Amino acid sequence: MKKVIAVFAVFLVPMVMAKFLVLQDGPSHTKIQREMKSALLEERPELGKKPSVKVDKDKGATIKLDESSKAVRDAKKGGSDQWSDLVSGVVKKSKEFKGVYENPQYANIKVKTKDSKKPLLKVDKGKVLYNVAEK
Numbered sequence: 001m002k003k004v005i006a007v008f009a010v011f012l013v014p015m016v017m018a019k020f021l022v023l024q025d026g027p028s029h030t031k032i033q034r035e036m037k038s039a040l041l042e043e044r045p046e047l048g049k050k051p052s053v054k055v056d057k058d059k060g061a062t063i064k065l066d067e068s069s070k071a072v073r074d075a076k077k078g079g080s081d082q083w084s085d086l087v088s089g090v091v092k093k094s095k096e097f098k099g100v101y102e103n104p105q106y107a108n109i110k111v112k113t114k115d116s117k118k119p120l121l122k123v124d125k126g127k128v129l130y131n132v133a134e135k
Contacts (some may be wrong), residue, residue: 029106030055032106047065047069058105060106063111065111065112067113078133079133083133090111091126095107098125
């Protein structure tokens with residue numbers, strides 16, 4: 001009986017420890033989408049109707065805004081406080097994602113309009129690569 005318990009313990013203990021020590025690459029892209037939407041888009045009427053976030057594990061995150069939204073119009077005219085707030089929030093999230101998640105693409109965030117492929121804002125690893133308000 002002691003041998004059976006010893007053999008069982010030899011296999012069971014490593015299995016239990018492995019369960020707790022397995023490295024994770026972070027949350028799923030859907031959880032990141034919810035987090036970004038909650039932090040950056042909710043209760044922001046200047047971003048237009050139904051702003052959205054899509055996260056792709058290979059391409060990063062894309063925030064889509066209405067072309068007719070106040071923030072987009074202001075950004076194209078050189079910026080505003082609302083646009084600056086969005087830029088700051090995106091930079092902050094990008095920095096957070098850079099240091100936390102195994103997938104470095106999560107720190108690559110673009111802001112576009114729903115009708116255009118050209119980005120209004122590109123941020124990677126917390127650094128602004130392009131901002132339409134600064135052109």
